[in-house]
Amino acid sequence: LAKTTQPISMDSYEGQEVNITCSHNNIATNDYITWYQQFPSQGPRFIIQGYKTKVTNEVASLFIPADRKSSTLSLPRVSLSDTAVYYCLVGDATNAGKSTFGDGTTLTVKP
């Protein structure tokens, strides 16, 4: 299972766009990239998933370059409530749940 590397922490201000990059050099052909958000004392919550190029939903965008060795989660116009830990996971559908959670990125949004 592919190992991921993310920045440990990031700071931002309300209304800014935040981009969090994850490295996954050993990603396999069948692997998808999934991002989760976790608030203190809660379980992770699904944000977005992608395989290649760009995926966008109502809360975020996910950019994946052609070599798929990294991915960038983009949060538009963050608010204080976006302060959380963000994890990127890499794995195929048959291994969903067994993917290793890396250290995650603690995003702190300031007023």
Next chain:
Amino acid sequence: GAVVSQHPSWVICKSGTSVKIECRSLDFQATTMFWYRQFPKQSLMLMATSNEGSKATYEQGVEKDKFLINHASLTLSTLTVTSAHPEDSSFYICSARALGRTTNEKLFFGSGTQLSVL
């Protein structure tokens, strides 16, 4: 989206007692569920994979006799921490894999259980 209910949300117990944590998939069937533990300021660590109707698969270093997992139905998995000790105090989280869904989201997490052993 699909809902996974985890109960209790927090529990305090005396050292040496056993604690059971339940994980239910409310609106879908889950042949596979997962149990994690998370220490403060740390990431989630996979403890075991719970398979309906068969024995759980434990990750290396996790004592199967201490962390008993039962997955007797397609909607319920339980984790029992036997003879709990203070070092077992942690945040325990379950997740359930939903099959046959057309959306990208296929893994759903419970809200977690904070276990404190005195």
